[in-house]
Amino acid sequence: MDIYQFVTGPLAWASFAVFFVGVIVRVALYVRGLDWQLDRVAYTEFKVLGIKGAIRSIVCWLLPFGTRSWRYYPFFTLIFFTFHIGLLFTPVFLEAHNILMKERFGFGIWTISGATADFLTLSVMVAAVFLVLRRIALPEVRILTKAYDYLVLAIAVAPFLTGYLAAHHIGHYQFWLIAHIVAGEIMLVAIPFTKLSHFVLFFMSRMQIGMDFGIKRGGAKNKKGMAW
Amino acid sequence: MAQGELCNRKKVDTLEHLQALLNDTNGKKYYEEMNALDVDTELLWNTIRKTLKEKARIRTWLEICAHCGMCADSCFLYLANNRDPEQVPSYKIQSTLGELVKRKGQVDNAFMQMVMDTAWSKCTCCNRCGTYCPFGIDMGIMFSYVRGLCFQQGFVPWEMKIGSGMHRVFRAQMDVTTEDWVDTCEWMAEEYEEDYPGLVIPIEKVGADIMYTVNAREPKHYPEDLAEAAVLFHIAGEDWTVPKEGWEETSLAMFAGDWEACKLQVESVYDAMRRLKAKRMVVTECGHAYRATVVEGPYWAGLKSGQTPIPSFHYVEWVAEALRTGKLKIDPAKKIKEPVTLQDSCNYIRNAGLADYTREIMSYIAEDFREMSPCREHNFCCGGGGGFNGIGRYRKQRNIGLTVKRDQILATGAKLVIAPCHNCWDAIRDLEEEFEIGIRWSFLKPLLLKMVIIPDHMKPPEE
Numbered sequence: 001m002d003i004y005q006f007v008t009g010p011l012a013w014a015s016f017a018v019f020f021v022g023v024i025v026r027v028a029l030y031v032r033g034l035d036w037q038l039d040r041v042a043y044t045e046f047k048v049l050g051i052k053g054a055i056r057s058i059v060c061w062l063l064p065f066g067t068r069s070w071r072y073y074p075f076f077t078l079i080f081f082t083f084h085i086g087l088l089f090t091p092v093f094l095e096a097h098n099i100l101m102k103e104r105f106g107f108g109i110w111t112i113s114g115a116t117a118d119f120l121t122l123s124v125m126v127a128a129v130f131l132v133l134r135r136i137a138l139p140e141v142r143i144l145t146k147a148y149d150y151l152v153l154a155i156a157v158a159p160f161l162t163g164y165l166a167a168h169h170i171g172h173y174q175f176w177l178i179a180h181i182v183a184g185e186i187m188l189v190a191i192p193f194t195k196l197s198h199f200v201l202f203f204m205s206r207m208q209i210g211m212d213f214g215i216k217r218g219g220a221k222n223k224k225g226m227a228w
Numbered sequence: 229m230a231q232g233e234l235c236n237r238k239k240v241d242t243l244e245h246l247q248a249l250l251n252d253t254n255g256k257k258y259y260e261e262m263n264a265l266d267v268d269t270e271l272l273w274n275t276i277r278k279t280l281k282e283k284a285r286i287r288t289w290l291e292i293c294a295h296c297g298m299c300a301d302s303c304f305l306y307l308a309n310n311r312d313p314e315q316v317p318s319y320k321i322q323s324t325l326g327e328l329v330k331r332k333g334q335v336d337n338a339f340m341q342m343v344m345d346t347a348w349s350k351c352t353c354c355n356r357c358g359t360y361c362p363f364g365i366d367m368g369i370m371f372s373y374v375r376g377l378c379f380q381q382g383f384v385p386w387e388m389k390i391g392s393g394m395h396r397v398f399r400a401q402m403d404v405t406t407e408d409w410v411d412t413c414e415w416m417a418e419e420y421e422e423d424y425p426g427l428v429i430p431i432e433k434v435g436a437d438i439m440y441t442v443n444a445r446e447p448k449h450y451p452e453d454l455a456e457a458a459v460l461f462h463i464a465g466e467d468w469t470v471p472k473e474g475w476e477e478t479s480l481a482m483f484a485g486d487w488e489a490c491k492l493q494v495e496s497v498y499d500a501m502r503r504l505k506a507k508r509m510v511v512t513e514c515g516h517a518y519r520a521t522v523v524e525g526p527y528w529a530g531l532k533s534g535q536t537p538i539p540s541f542h543y544v545e546w547v548a549e550a551l552r553t554g555k556l557k558i559d560p561a562k563k564i565k566e567p568v569t570l571q572d573s574c575n576y577i578r579n580a581g582l583a584d585y586t587r588e589i590m591s592y593i594a595e596d597f598r599e600m601s602p603c604r605e606h607n608f609c610c611g612g613g614g615g616f617n618g619i620g621r622y623r624k625q626r627n628i629g630l631t632v633k634r635d636q637i638l639a640t641g642a643k644l645v646i647a648p649c650h651n652c653w654d655a656i657r658d659l660e661e662e663f664e665i666g667i668r669w670s671f672l673k674p675l676l677l678k679m680v681i682i683p684d685h686m687k688p689p690e691e
Contacts, residue, residue, distance in 0.1 A: 032284070033282065034283075036532065040527035040534075045533050045534060068360070069361070073298060144318050149294075195294060198294065201292050205288055216534055217355075217581065218359070220581045221581040222581035222583065226581070
């Protein structure tokens with residue numbers, strides 16, 4: 001078995017397994033770790049209020065400029081959404097990935113054009129540069145930043161950089177292709193074990209605080225729900 | 229393990245212990261002893277393990293915080309301190325609780341004192357940051373938790389130790405005994421009876437529509453507040469009562485992080501609710517009291533519904549209802565004509581969703597109502613919440629914190645600030661003393677009393 005076969009074969013399977021099992025475990029542990037008395041939220045007693053609060057909390061924060069906080073930092077919001085939309089959208093709808101899926105599993109989904117993929121990929125990288133510059137430039141972000149934050153960012157951006165170089169045959173194609181695959185696999189494995197777990201835990205945490213504010217806090221007696 | 233005579237891990241359960249603390253002027257000896265207080269690292273780590281490591285919310289929050297800094301501008305203390313990066317909420321929690329977890333509780337005295345200073349002088353648990361974080365990470369909740377850890381270890385500001393002790397000994401934040409309370413009610417009813425014939429403060433009446441509860445400072449320092457409440461209930465024709473015991477809503481124990489005392493305190497109120505079987509409870513113009521007894525209290529008491537034994541309402545809800553239904557009518561000629569602004573208490577606005585009720589009240593009583601910016605759920609803490617007002621050790625930091633509210637008030641152009649919350653009222657009074665910006669401040673009750681139409685049959689007979 002050559003290296004290409006290895007990284008696209010057993011290593012790919014292993015990383016997907018770690019990723020899926022990992023995120024499911026993280027979600028399960030989160031739910032199991034909720035405690036109505038310690039969190040001081042009557043989760044089960046007010047299911048409808050809780051669900052309403054949770055949905056409102058998630059939806060408002062998924063919309064660019066959907067919350068007062070997003071509107072307060074317009075430039076950061078723009079970078080943030082550019083980064084995350086590109087990060088999630090590109091790998092799923094990329095034609096090359098779907099061709100692979102068709103070959104392996106016999107099905108693919110709707111795909112984006114090469115130009116769109118390039119645009120999104122470059123957007124992710126440009127946004128990442130701004131995220132780094134922001135960390136260095138702003139004292140309130142600099143004080144929070146650790147080497148780990150850069151590492152996590154690097155793990156997220158590496159598949160895009162290597163993928164772009166490979167797709168455009170810049171440098172040694174075979175090298176960048178393998179680097180791209182490995183980088184993608186590192187990211188998959190890193191998701192359950194690092195800050196990248198916010199990939200799923202964002203939804204869990206937002207849901208929980210949404211229930212908190214919906215059941216007993218700012219959204220409880222406010223007919224419109226919490227004003228995020 | 230070394231513990232001081234006054235500064236220690238012991239709970240203040242006796243009058244003697246409480247008195248010893250009170251005799252220590254400004255906590256001089258207390259803070260000296262604190263320098264020699266050992267950290268019970270085993271207890272600390274065991275508590276963290278049971279309440280945090282095994283539980284999802286706070287653990288996840290510490291882990292996923294992306295260090296984006298979006299919480300920075302949400303914090304009034306960050307803004308008030310020239311955007312000092314050390315006042316960024318995320319930094320404050322990572323450098324305290326984050327470190328405690330990372331070091332598995334293996335910390336020393338100096339570290340715990342730093343944690344104490346941060347928990348009480350750099351966070352008022354106003355929960356504003358929690359509404360600005362994309363992940364919904366609520367540093368206010370985490371600092372309440374940190375306060376609990378500090379309290380357990382004896383690293384708690386002197387006034388907070390006394391405050392929680394008061395609740396343990398007197399079931400009130402001040403040394404108001406049952407006799408004092410009953411006397412005050414009777415005295416106030418007598419004082420005002422001449423102007424409002426038939427006025428009574430019914431004590432311990434079973435089956436009334438409203439059970440009214442107060443902040444201990446009212447009977448202790450401004451009993452006229454109680455009289456004003458009685459007069460307004462009287463004019464509104466309410467069937468109401470106050471309990472003989474369980475009349476105190478506040479919880480300095482909550483500010484102190486003494487969860488056991490919190491439970492003792494709210495249970496005294498819930499017992500009164502069950503005993504008097506009123507249809508509903510109305511609490512005075514206090515923010516943290518409402519939060520302690522109505523919002524958080526049921527959980528401390530182990531009530532799975534998260535609800536008080538009878539439905540509970542803040543004073544602003546009652547006033548809005550009384551004005552809406554015509555139980556209280558405002559004389560249009562006496563409405564507030566000058567520009568007036570309103571302080572939103574974090575505890576019943578952001579933490580209970582009552583912003584609309586206060587606006588409804590303003591629509592009845594003010595002709596030129598001016599909103600602060602930001603307001604409602606996005607308001608800034610008055611600058612004195614979470615116990616900040618009452619801690620001598622942090623007076624300087626508290627006064628700096630007041631500047632954000634000062635500037636918000638100045639920007640409205642109003643000279644009158646309505647503050648239906650004791651802490652906010654205090655903070656605004658103090659900021660006027662400190663900065664002399666020429667404002668007045670008031671609870672709702674005295675303003676309403678000046679404006680409300682008194683039915684003829686309730687007026688004293690003319691001589």
